[in-house]
Amino acid sequence: MKIDHKNFSHFSYDLWLTLIKSNPQFKSKRNLLFKDFFDVECSIEKVTEVVRYYDVLCNNINENNGLNIDTYEIYYFILNALNVKVNDIDTKQLNLFYKETELLFMEYKPQLVFPKIDSLFEEIKAQGKTMNILSNTGFIKGYTLRKIIADYGLEQYFSFQIYSDEVGFSKPNHKIFQLVYDQINSSNEITKKEVLHIGDNSIADYDGAIKFGFAAHLLKI
Incomplete structure (x- = not known):
């Protein structure tokens, strides 16, 4: 530098x-965790595609409006796009998922x-x-x-x-x-x-x- x-x-x-x-292994393992944790019926390829789409979209929105889309809001966008009933997912579940994600993040830091x-x-x-x-x-x-x-x-x-x-x-x-x-x-x-x-x-x-x-x-x- x-x-x-x-x-x-x-x-x-x-x-x-x-x-x-990012650790090269983290995102693929995070996406698999997302699929398993929320019992997503789509393929892992589809999960990866949707996660990537909302990652880029939300980042662009944040840059454009200067605000911040919450992590859990992003989860809901992804779950909805993957045909998971978001009304069945509460904050407690999202907290548990984030804790699992954080453990994975620290393992594949x-x-x-x-x-x-x-x-x-x-x-x-x-x-x-x-x-x-x-x-x-x-x-x-x-x-x-x-x-x-x-x-x-x-x-x-x-x-x-x-x-x-x-x-x-x-x-x-x-x-x-x-x-x-x-x-x-x-x-x-x-x-x-x-x-x-x-x-x-x-x-x-x-x-x-x-x-x-x-x-x-x-x-x-």
């Missing part, structure tokens, strides 16, 4: 495809995009500069992503972490970038141009940050 750090005081990092990427990223973080920290995570969420909630960051021993480098499901806004909504800026200035008053947001999504990360007034770096892997 080649970035000129000297002109910035704070670094805001996207999470997915910026710091971590995401991989670091840059395995030695901690060396960069150490360098930034040594310069007295600060960092945060700013991530949109979908199937995986913020509190689970915090566990992954902790599991990799990276939580020590971040002053704070903001996830869309926890605040009700998604990038590129200026409100979620304002939350970042407010949090930064609660301990260290700096200008917006001293904040560099780094991410892989041209709409959510790059355009969103630039329009808010932050500097931005579009990560291309």
Whole structure:
């Protein structure tokens, strides 16, 4: 990750495809769990197709309206599309399914995009500069992503972490970038141009940050 750090005081990092990427085995196992847990009668190929469709659709909706579709709402969309009677599925069942999904997620945990990223973080920290995570969420909630960051021993480098499901806004909504800026200035008053947001999504990360007034770096892997 080649970035000129000297002109910035704070670094805001996207999470997915910026710091971590999905384990190649997780999604197929998650889809199979979805089929078995809810007794879906469709083929696993159909389940995979529908899950992927709503994953992309809900992400696009979140980017377009700047809000956040709840994980359980996404479950209901998928179940309905797979001809499962959603009126028979209550929150308790969805909670149980999410717990099973989280166990699977931690077993087949995401991989670091840059395995030695901690060396960069150490360098930034040594310069007295600060960092945060700013991530949109979908199937995986913020509190689970915090566990992954902790599991990799990276939580020590971040002053704070903001996830869309926890605040009700998604990038590129200026409100979620304002939350970042407010949090930064609660301990260290700096200008917006001293904040560099780094991410892989041209709409959510790059355009969103630039329009808010932050500097931005579009990560291309």
